[in-house]
Amino acid sequence: MTRTILVSILVVLGLAALAWMPTQLGAYGVGLLLGMTGYVALASAWALFSGPTRYVSLATVAFFGIGAYTVAVLSETLPYWAVLMAAAAIGLAVALIVGLATLRLAGVYFVIFTFGLAELIRQLVTWYEVNITGTLGRYIFLPITAEQIYWQLLAIAAVTIAIGWLISRSRLGLALKVIGDDETVAAHTGINIAGVKLALFAVSATIITLVGAIQAPRWTYVEPSIVFNPTISFLTLIMALLGGANRLWGPALGAIPLFLLFEWLSANFPNHYSIILGLLFIAIVFVVPRGVLAGVEDGWKHLKRRGEAA
Amino acid sequence: AVSAQDRTSVKIGYAISKTGANAGGAGITTLPNYQLWVHEVNEAGGLELPDGTRLPIEVIEYDDRSASEEVVRAVERLATQDQVDFILPPWGTGFNLAVAPLFDRFGYPQLAVSAVTDKAPEFVQRWKKSFWLLGGGHDYTEALAQILNDQKAAGTINNDVAVISVADGFGIDLITAARQSFADAGINIAYDVTYPVGTTDFTPMLSEAAASGADTFVAFSYPPDTFALTQQAQVAQYNPKVLYMGVGVGFPVYQANNGDKIEGVMSLGGIDPTNEAVMDYRARHTEFIGQAPDWWGSVVTYNSLQMLQEAIKRRGLDREAVSEELSNGTFETVLGEVKLEDNQLRTLWFGGQWQDGVFVAVAPADREGAVAPRLPKAPWPAQ
Amino acid sequence: MIATLITGLVLGGTYALVAMGLTLQYGISRIMNLAYGEILIFAAFAAFLLFSTFGINPILGLGIILPAAFAFGYVIYGVMMRPLVTRSKKSGTLEVDSILATFGLLFVIQGVMLVTFGSNYTSYSFLNTGINVLGANVAANRLLAFALAVIIGATLFTVLTRTRWGTTIRAIAVNLDAAPLVGIDVNRTARFAFALGTMLAASGGVMISMYQTFNASMGVVFTMKALVIVIMGGLGNLMGALIAGLLLGVVETLVATYVDPGLTLAATYCLFLVVLLWKPAGLFGKAAGR
Amino acid sequence: MLETQNLSLRYGRHLALHDISIRIAEGETVVILGANGAGKSSLLKAIAGPAKAEMGSNVLLDSKSILGTKPHLIPEAGIALVPEGRGVFGDLSVEENLLLGANPKRARSGETERNALIYDLFPRLAERKSQLVRTMSGGEQQMVAIGRALMSNPRFLMLDEPSLGLAPIVVTELFNALRRVKETGVGLLLVEQNVSISLSISDRGYLMEAGRIVGENSAEALKTDPAVQQAFLGGAAA
């Protein structure tokens, strides 16, 4: 009991510290924090669904883009909180439809399906804007500062990780692991596979939509090629996998160093950025095979064992 | 801040798409000019300040990887972390808009070149230190409509045009403007479709355009599309009397690949070949970069850097003052005497045509240096 | 209508050509190669270089580029993929590992191309002459790509399904663990299939360089298109890739002609999604079971 | 002659095989009896190549060491394994599975005759030549696995619980077939839980317990020695 209280206090203190950080940093620092927190939220939300089920989704940017675009379309007409609600609702609705449609797919078929889906949504939005509204770019002039965006992202990242923690301790978490191992067994032990997957997919997608919506005011100008940039899906996936998609803190631990690495490389090696990044990537795959967090744990266990032996 | 005496250099930063989807455009129109200009300034001993001293330029460059989140953060970094003296703008309409609030907030003048927008007057109101140097869609489409009307009157072409446009900021801006301009000019649009970015096969559109009976074919296209259209039009033996295409017609590679066949092809931009300053610039660019500049945006980019250089010479490193100077001053650049109107460059070439291996300016026709268009375009050489 | 169909088929030929190498690499060597498109673009640059600098026409260029690509694939598999494959025997993480590793490879190749060739659009024209096929004016270079796709597709398909050697290649795709029991050198076979896939990617790149503008950053476009086709046709199924590629070409052309060019890509993905919903393992994929 | 000398095998910390020395002569049939987990499958796998043996171990074929030979070269040397869990190529047809069986070079001559022989042994396979093996019943898949191993023209055929999941009539047929295989001069190394039937075709038998060989005798003796039976059947079940 006292431990729980202690942990809660620590968590609250940690969050407070994180929330306080922007006041100590310049605009660039805030921008960095913001981008990093955005990816922590994205990767954690992605891993909520894709980690335990091993359904690798490339639809991240579809929902991210839906969120951002909703803000672009509605920011003039609705109050900010209503815009966020609307974005979440649209994201949820799309997630449910997509989820229902994709339940039969497995493995790489699902991966590419979700990629195709993101592209389809982008094409349809483009087509709609071009042919129906006759403009493509939209402007977002909301009086929201980078700090405010950061705080919102921090909140949503914290909520996402909290959800992940709750799920991992619940029957839902076990159901996901069983599904990830063997769907046939899962079905025969009474797990409603479709329901579980759908619920998780919807939660994950809604969070991703919100991250997109929250980040949108940061770019004044929004167009489909910007908000539906498939790189976002890939980065999210890579970060989560690298950190360890099956662990609570894995995605965050993948997102933070990678994000900083990208930043550092592009600042210091703008011309050889790609090559160095690529080599580092390959090296990471070889050196920490099961994700950064697992690697850290292994190292820790190793040290402990050595300590005990001594 | 730091006074001029303590300095050893002027820090100039920019974020540009070195990789990703925008790298192709940025690598032609923007980046080589930044490099050329910095090189030339430093060769000459640096940027001249009002007191006559010269300080070399120290460049800080970032790759925005064609992602708008990156370009936003890179500009923040330049402004707050690196505390550069001036920031050069990124490539592309969207990216220039994305960073405009930051330039404004941190007080940097933004000399946006590779951004074509009809909303420039609005933006100037919103962001006082923003400058828009490449005009808006209407400027180009009205110039085109003018040319077409002249040709119609001369009996060269019929009243129909077939238009295709790329479904991206640039294409949409231009097609929207074109519909208006053509309607105003009484020109009938016989075929009007938009295609997605990344389209590689234009055969269906070309055959529909041919079937529409229009004598004029207009494509508000991006470079890969422009190249593909040119090749596929030859294959299909599609010979509109007026062939007008978008970005890419002015790229050096376009001429290299198609040789004489491009004679008569029209596009945005153009050059007054009798303007020695321009031709000299082209030679220097070719020499230093290893390839020629394009025939539209490059020279304007270079011009914008010269304006900045001159404004610094007149007003020093005070960004407020430099911005004011850019707004109100008159500058002598490769483009001749330049004076911005409401923070926008209006003395631009809005239409050009390949004539004897040079992409000459044909519109506005009444501006000095303009050449008469040669129409109808000769059919593609037989294969 | 016939002309439209022919145009579509010819366009599809390019798609099919690009997809077949990936179906070998992914279907047989089980490497999800995200750097596939980069290899293709690299070959395009190589063809361009040979043509513009040494005056070697791209068809002859194939004679240099294809063996080089094969060797490259062979080395890459040996150096990068093989340790991952060995490692995954225990952990079963080959899919994730290969995604991560080839994602790195993608950046390396792209970076090398950026440094050597720059970020500009590159194109040249070769065999860009119209040939009349049943009333449709088709570019000779595209027709060549189409022919190459059909020939490669048909040959490889026959070899894979009709010969023992081809069957050994499919066997490692089906059951890696059992392959040594029948004397198959898994490593060598997988390596060969991977190298063959690399070679096909390069052949696609050379063909594409003849009629399409490319730059160093464009690889991912081809990877994704190829993946879509591979999945639509059914993993590891060459005939499937060929047919799915042609089908996509036809659909795109029909939509561009009769509906709206703005919806071509949307139609592509729609078709893809519908096919998957109807047949979750692709047009010619084996039902269920992994 | 196929033999192992002091073969030891380790999974992590767990020593699955301790100093196993067994031998099978040309044309001889040897059965290994032992409780579940005694290490029988591990022994076959160690001979067939994929498992890494400990120092001091050896596997000899005609007095030449084949330990450490790449697994895919073992069938080439004339040793075939029908593994636990069958290891068939599920997405290939029956015909293709058999074709692959004859993949080692030593199997190329006489392939047609052997193919005919196998269809003769297992008429069900002849009926279902083009069916995907994945869609066949468990027993049918077992037939494919045995047929495929026979296709490689082995000198020594190792079978890991071949009767598993087969209908009684098929088990009888299978062992009749194995008798015929034996008559062609192939040495058989058999791991079986079906003690009586396996002893009925064997010449000799080894008893295995917790990774060690604990007894060896002629099949006749084993069959009639209730004490031995009791010892190994009771010993390791815990």
Next chain:
Amino acid sequence: MTTLLDIRTLRKQFGGLTAVNEVSFTVAEGETVALLGPNGSGKTTVLNMISGALAPTSGRITLSGQSIGGLAPNRIAHKGVARTFQLVRILPSLTVAENVVAALAFRPNHLWGRAAEERAEELLAEVGLGGRGGEHANDLTYIDQKRMELARALAAEPRLLLLDEWLSGLNPTELRTGIDLITALSRRGMTVLLVEHIMEAVRALCSRAVVMNVGTKIADGPTADVLADPAVISAYLGEGHA
């Protein structure tokens, strides 16, 4: 005795192949029935249709009068059908205990937390895996995996237990243990439908046997009678076994 499972003119078609052809039989409450037949005669397919892994092409399956044919496997599981698989299916990344908890946590009156862990331990002890809950399922031997699979099936508190060759691969001693285990279950009133090729076990366990051949039922009745049926002998047992 009331009928628990009632199968009527059940049929399953795979393309051109009729794997199960108009098969009808019943299993009464508390009974242990053997489903026999040569390899490929359609036994597993019947079990698959009962448990919902496959949807019947036609015919009816009822459990206590409720139709379950064609329902999703999880719904059928909730109605009280549990099964093991011909080739064991374990959840490799979970521990042995978690494998069992998986079933406890998703049955209608589910258990979770301490209660589930305790119950799992009991069930594991019952199948002879007492104290081994912490091991990784992947590290178990084949027989132990089979035991664990049975514990998982029992955890669902089924009314009908389907065992697909659960006893195969066991040595004579283990076979005896296995038979005792199932006997104990059936003493407690469990209804069992089992597919088995080991006649010793069938004779010991089952009062009744149903025999299939090429998809059709060829015999149904008391085990001893069925196993003496000439049709069964010629199609399934072979002369040696009579």
